[in-house]
Amino acid sequence: MKALTILISASLHLLLLGCTPQHSMPVDSNYDGIFTHQAAVDMTPILDIYDWASEAGDSVDMTELVLKLVPAAGRYILAGTPDDELENNWYINMTDTIPVPCIPDELRTKYNLYANAEQYYNGNMLLYNMESLYEVCIWNKDKPEEERIFTPEEVMDAIRGINIDVMRSPEDKQCLKDARDSLLVYLAAYPGYRVDDAEPLLYLARIMERFERYSYFYYEGDMEPIEVILDSTMNKVHAGQWAQERFERYLKASEDEQLEVILKELAGCNDFDEQCDLWCLWSDCRQSLDEDLWVIAVGTRLMDSEQYSPMAVLIWLRWRVLFQEAFCGMSRDSAIPNDYYNEYRKKCFVASILHFERHQDDIFSMFLAEYMLSRSNMNRLGGWLGNNALYEGPELMPKRYE
Secondary structure, three states, rough: OOOOOOOHEEEOOOOOOOHHHHHHHOOOOOOOOOOOOOOOOOOOOOHHHHHHHHHHHHHHHHHHHHHOOOOHHHHHHOOOOOOOOOHHHHOOOOOOOOOOOOHHHHHHOOOOHHHHHHHHHHHHHHHHHHHHHHHHHHHHOOOOHHOOOHHHHHHHHHHOOOOOOHHHOOHHHHHHHHHHHHHHHHHHOOOOOOOOOOOOHHHHHHHHHHEEEEEEEEOOOOOOOHHHHHHHHHHHHHOOOOHHHHHHHHHHHHHHOOHHHHHHHHHHHOHHHHHHHHHHHOOHHHHHHHHHHHHHHHHHHHHHHHOOOOOHHHHHHHHHHHHHHHHOOOOOOEOOOOOHHHHHHHHHHHHHHHHHHHOOOOHHHHHHHHHOOOOOOOOOOOOOOOHHHHHHHHHHHHHHHO
16 A cells, blocks of 8 residues: 555644633634735736747747746756756755744744644654655665665665754654654664555654644534635635636637736736635646646745735645646656745745734634645655655646546
């Protein structure tokens, strides 16, 4: 069977320790009032690049276009060139560079929420990183020695380098140290890779249960999958006045004009929520298959704004699949830049936390922040044939892959 991931330990039925009684309320079944309608993100830089590319026409330098739109892709598309100083290290994140949110002391002391959110995020992310490096190690061990990109010792050194000092609680720090040390003992004695071996991942999942006490979403009843909730929200809350009309103009445009139409519609949206909704419609349609570079660039710009939207989690999940497909590949041998993906996980997570400080009746935002941590890193042992992107794409964007 597939190697299990830490995702199996994520629970959506947990209470926030220290959460005050006034937050004990059910989520509105209509999900009304969850949109903040912040100012729309300026799309001028992307439109300027579009004008530049249109003027260049067929003579446009594609590498230059990629670097203008998605600068982070440079470490992948340029790998192997004489200018690549990273050599093989571009292949996988070998050190713990996952950014962890250190909540300001004035917020931590004001609400238990912030201290709990910090510990919950940090504990989960460090364990996710251990899981990813574990997979790199056993994947390398299964290869003939001459084909290995890293030695098992190099990967184990990366696991030893995981920074557990970000944990404020001495008990949590010791717990993570024990998890790290146990994983290293296992890997040192492990001869190779077996698909059905899930023992270390189950162990990490059990360790993660410790951090469940920091979970901060508080609600009553069962919750539908996040995709169903968001689809329902679009239909119920903004029927007739949401981004569908703008999206229809994109669909009806000629093939040569579609990209220009969608970019101008994104620039003309009334607010951030409408832009996010339009991006979600755009990313999940077959017409955008040849526009991946632009879809990724706009999604990156939306998340870079660090504004809150209940659709941010969908943007992040779809965005990392599209980036993985476009620049890194879907095989087990592909680079998987979880350090980069997690920079944006953090932005969306923190945006939800800070939104909740200003809108403490919006329990929905807490659910979304918790859901953001229910997805493990993108891992290379996600299936028999490739990494997680192979099945997350059809799962998250069914219309695109139909």
